[in-house]
Amino acid sequence: MTPPSVPARQPGRPGDVLLLTVLLAAMAAGPLFNYGVASSSALVIERLGVTSGQLGTVLTVVFGAAAVTSVWLGRLADSLSSRAQMGIIFGGAALALVVGAFSTTLFALYAAAALAGVTQAISNPTTNRIIREVAPPERRIGWIGVKQSGVQLAQLFGGLFFPAAALALGWTGAALGAALVAGVLGVVAWATVPPLPAGSSAAAAHIRHDDGAPRAAEGPAGAGAPTTGRPGGRERLPASVWFFAAIAFLTGLGMQAVNAYLPLFAVETLDQSLVVGGAAAAVSGVIGVFSRIWWGRRMAAGHRPTTLLAAICAGSLLVVAALLAADVSHAPALLWAAAVLHGLTVLGANVVINAGIMDGVPAGQLGDASGTNAMGMYAGFACGPLVMGLLRDHTGDFRLGLLAVGGAYLLGLGVTWLLRRRVDRGRSGV
Structure with missing residues (x-):
């Protein structure tokens, strides 16, 4: 017998704020490791005896692990x-930080990075x-916008907590302190989230296809369940999921390349201090918190995801143009313009993509679809810093790497246009 689904909460019901805070914390838990390593990089480099380039591969391991496990964890x-x-989310985040705290070699830190990647891979499917x-229903997209801001809050927390704690307690003490925070949040989360039983999402009543048509949810096997066409009885995911995953890959590639190298760009290209470079990255993160909420509200107001994604990709191209212009003209003011635009545009892409997926797949496939999207996003996250770093080492500057980022955003704009055409054909019956 199919388990009953949990009734939707009524607007204003007590506990909504606490639950939404827990979902936001679930999105922030995994990235604590990433931002902790980045903000304490000088101490970690000295501790491990590695170069800055070698330390940069830690993020590749994080996002590579997330990409490889995303689909399986989404189905889970x-x-x-x-x-x-x-x-899994909070326990994995705490364990990654504990392993990282006691790591004395780069390969030990890779192990911690892999744990952090797995934690991040399941956070989107779970919270969705x-x-x-x-x-x-009328508040779901707004909730997505808020909970996706957890990543930027992790960036803010990491930038403030880790340097201060590491100076006082060393890298080990700082990482263990963050692990304790993750553990406490995990206890609160366990007590707060509704005890949704395994597989309860399969009982949702009416879903929507990517063409906007209502669709009956799956019933139990043998009771009128739809033909799947996939091994193991799983129904094939709507084509829109794969379009969204491709957009997530392309925007994620550009986003993480800029996130990883904006401070170094400021120092090496514009002769700014490391503090200024870090401040520029922090500005993007803070603006990104509000940006993700704003893009979520645009979706809730009825704007089509393809319209918003096209605007995001176009705005992201302006980021590339501003950074290239800053390089050519040696104009530090353009660095700040790029940082602001980066926070306003591409940092909001995943909110729109997640909202589009939530509206376009059956409830019983939401984890599968979210995992597929996360695979694309994390693959982009892994490739972005790697591509930018290789091109930087090969050419001696960031110009070719920035052009590659611009190419990714152009391709994202093209895939968005293809998705819009497909959806329009479905609505017109073509």
């Missing part, structure tokens, strides 16, 4: 209880599923 999110998934089950 459709079958595990919500509390079990919160245990909970929102789909408990949030009123």
Whole structure:
């Protein structure tokens, strides 16, 4: 018998703020490791005896692990209880920080990075599923915008906590302190999230195709369940999921390349201090918190995801243009313009993509679809810094790398246009 789904919460119901805070924390838990290593890089480099380039490969391991495991973990999110998934997220984040705290070699830090990547890979499917089950339909997209801001809050926390704690307690003490924070948040999350049973999302009543047509949810096997066409009885994902995953890959590549190298660009190309370079990155992160909420509200107001994604890709091209102009003219003011535009545009892409997926797939496939999208996003995250770093080492400057980022955004604009054409054909019956 199919487990009953949890009724949607009524607007203003007590506990909504706490639950939304927990979902935001779930998105922030995994990236604590990334931002901790980045903000304490000088101490970590000295501790491990590695170069800055070698330390940069730690992020490649994080996002590579996330990309490889995203689809499997997304499917797992459709079958595990919500509390079990919160245990994986916060327990995995704490374990990654503990392993990182005691790492004395680069390969040991790689192990911690892989754990952090797995934690980040399941966070989107888990939080998407909970929102789909408990949030009123008219508030779901707004909730997505808020919870996606958790990544930027992790960036803010990491930038403030780790340097101060590392100076006082060393890298080990700082990482263990962050692990304790993750553990405490995990206890709160376990007590707060609704105890959604394993597989409960399969019982949702009516879903929407990527063409906007209503669709009956799957019933139990043998009781009128639809023909799947996929091994193991799983129904094929809507084509829109793969378009969204491609857009997530391309925007993620550009986003993470700029995130990783903006401070170094400021120092090497514009002769700014490391503090100024870090401040520029922080400005992007802070603006990104509000940007993600704003893009989520645009979706909630009825704007089509393809319209918003086209605007995001076009705005991201302006970021590339500003950085190239800053390089050519040696104009530090353009660095700040690029940082602001970066926060306003591409940092909001994943909110729109997640909202589009939530509206376009059956509830029982939401974890699978979210995992597929996360695979694309994390693959882009892994490739972006790698491509930028290789081109920087090969040419001696950032210009070719920035052109590659611009090419990724142009391709993202093209894929968005193809998705819009496909959706329009579906609505017109063509």
